Amino acid sequence: MFDVYGTLFISGSGDIGIAKKKSPEAYEQAYEETYELEQLLIEFKIRKTPKAVLNDFFAGIEKKHDKLRKQGIDFPEVEIDRIWMSILKNNDLVTVRKFAVRFEMIVNPVYPMPNLEEMLSACKKSKILLGIISNAQFYTSCLFEWLLDSNLEKLGFHPDLILFSYKSGHAKPSPFMFQSALERLKRLNVPANSALYIGNDMLNDIYPAKKTGFNTALFAGDTRSLRLRKDVTECKTLSPDLVITDLIQLLDYI
Numbered sequence: 001m002f003d004v005y006g007t008l009f010i011s012g013s014g015d016i017g018i019a020k021k022k023s024p025e026a027y028e029q030a031y032e033e034t035y036e037l038e039q040l041l042i043e044f045k046i047r048k049t050p051k052a053v054l055n056d057f058f059a060g061i062e063k064k065h066d067k068l069r070k071q072g073i074d075f076p077e078v079e080i081d082r083i084w085m086s087i088l089k090n091n092d093l094v095t096v097r098k099f100a101v102r103f104e105m106i107v108n109p110v111y112p113m114p115n116l117e118e119m120l121s122a123c124k125k126s127k128i129l130l131g132i133i134s135n136a137q138f139y140t141s142c143l144f145e146w147l148l149d150s151n152l153e154k155l156g157f158h159p160d161l162i163l164f165s166y167k168s169g170h171a172k173p174s175p176f177m178f179q180s181a182l183e184r185l186k187r188l189n190v191p192a193n194s195a196l197y198i199g200n201d202m203l204n205d206i207y208p209a210k211k212t213g214f215n216t217a218l219f220a221g222d223t224r225s226l227r228l229r230k231d232v233t234e235c236k237t238l239s240p241d242l243v244i245t246d247l248i249q250l251l252d253y254i
Contacts, residue, residue, distance in 0.1 A: 001131035003199035006225025075174035124156030131161025201227035
């Protein structure tokens, strides 16, 4: 089972969407240099400045997060198209989703990791059960079609083992999706210690996967996305079972 951003796909921000530690102003400055966001707003006839849109975007996410935390969700996830509906004052889901995808591609361009297709093809040929546990949005599954010209099931991913945060409302490092995956694996007669979870983040990936009882592999093949989290208490004595720097290396260990 895999993480997506920073593991299967090279990510401009190292994760999905805008890196939380960076300010709207930092992104506005980048957009002013390329004019991409400004042009996007013009194209969609949105009469707001890039700064205003970015501020509204951050505020909308934080407001929803606060609401979900009050409901007892420690690591909440939003549905990004719903956030954009509110910001853009537009209830046309098709239009809003087009905008959201274009915005994400500006903010966080993604590309397949080296040897991704070869690794997935070899796993499928060997009839290895594949799954995903990832912080994600509605457009995440589309990346595979856009960049690999195939959908998840044709690539070998089991439909019952594809867990995306926007669907559950729980984001990593919450154990929620991992526990859900564990229950689904049980129904497929797969014990936890027969599962391997691969991710690039010690806190978001390795920590909850180990707590669930999965074997773990840290993907350290991309410096932009590698998150060792040495200053985080949960990760100070944490070690993955395996470290790889190229996805194709998985085949040697599997």
